[in-house]
Amino acid sequence: MALDEIVITRAIIDRYYQKLTDNLETDVAIVGAGPSGLVAGYYLAGAGKKVALYERKLTIGGGMWGGGMLFNEIVVQSEALPILEEFGIRYRQYQENYYTADGVEAVASLTAGALRAGLTVFNCVTVEDVMMRPESVEGLVINWSPVEMAGLHVDPLTVRAGFVIDATGHDTDIVKVVENKTPGKLNTSTGGILGQKAMWADRAETDTTENTKEIFPGLYVAGMAANASAGGPRMGPIFGGMLLSGQKVAREIIRRLEQTS
Numbered sequence: 001m002a003l004d005e006i007v008i009t010r011a012i013i014d015r016y017y018q019k020l021t022d023n024l025e026t027d028v029a030i031v032g033a034g035p036s037g038l039v040a041g042y043y044l045a046g047a048g049k050k051v052a053l054y055e056r057k058l059t060i061g062g063g064m065w066g067g068g069m070l071f072n073e074i075v076v077q078s079e080a081l082p083i084l085e086e087f088g089i090r091y092r093q094y095q096e097n098y099y100t101a102d103g104v105e106a107v108a109s110l111t112a113g114a115l116r117a118g119l120t121v122f123n124c125v126t127v128e129d130v131m132m133r134p135e136s137v138e139g140l141v142i143n144w145s146p147v148e149m150a151g152l153h154v155d156p157l158t159v160r161a162g163f164v165i166d167a168t169g170h171d172t173d174i175v176k177v178v179e180n181k182t183p184g185k186l187n188t189s190t191g192g193i194l195g196q197k198a199m200w201a202d203r204a205e206t207d208t209t210e211n212t213k214e215i216f217p218g219l220y221v222a223g224m225a226a227n228a229s230a231g232g233p234r235m236g237p238i239f240g241g242m243l244l245s246g247q248k249v250a251r252e253i254i255r256r257l258e259q260t261s
């Protein structure tokens, strides 16, 4: 049977349009497709929640592809091994409490697992602002990343969500927007963003899960964004804290959603 370019085009437009309109209102909107955002999406979708993830880049995976300094192996400590196993990511023991996995396999498996659990991913979409009512975050303001990159003067569109997760890593893009609009009101020791501190892997890994919380009504932080907001140290290419943070934020939001339903 001959292939028709217009059918190919129509198929893409129809399907993408459906994906967009189906996700104008969700239980949860995640910003950033690094390890913490993908793991959060996996557990939320697996619990039957409607969840969409917006990623600025064309590629999914954030800082996990390149391991450390482009040596594409990641290190994960014992505590987070059940999450690797859940996604079928193979790992090897290096020494007691230090395990390694291939960074590419890790990203591919987290992505496939999250999508198959029901997460919808919008790549090449930048979140530039939030929707507020008046003192809680209730949605995201989105635009195509190429519009942002080209500096085009084009208005964005808006999506509504019960909860938003800032999983934008070191950028803390969404927390920054909220801090600018409502100074001094973040759930941190100063009410503002404290910024990421110097490398201290052991401390940072614990802090990442502790700092994973609702930082402003309706807005949660996960992964490196949690530490950078609360003034926690950086940890480099050890990823257990990122995975555990994604799992924690999903569990907390599932509990909140089930309380209100």
Ligand code: 48F
Residues within 6 Å of the ligand: 031, 032, 033, 034, 035, 036, 037, 054, 055, 056, 057, 061, 062, 063, 064, 125, 126, 127, 128, 167, 168, 169, 170, 171, 173, 174, 222, 223, 224, 225, 235, 236, 237, 238, 239, 242
């Ligand atoms: O940085 P990233 O991988 O976040 P993470 O889940 O993991 C951090 C680790 O990779 C690593 C580390 C060691 O463990 O510290 O850095 O905290 O991924 C963040 C993603 O968010 C996207 C960005 O392109 C990246 O893929 N992002 C950032 N700002 C925006 C955004 C935005 N405004 N809109 C959409 N996506």
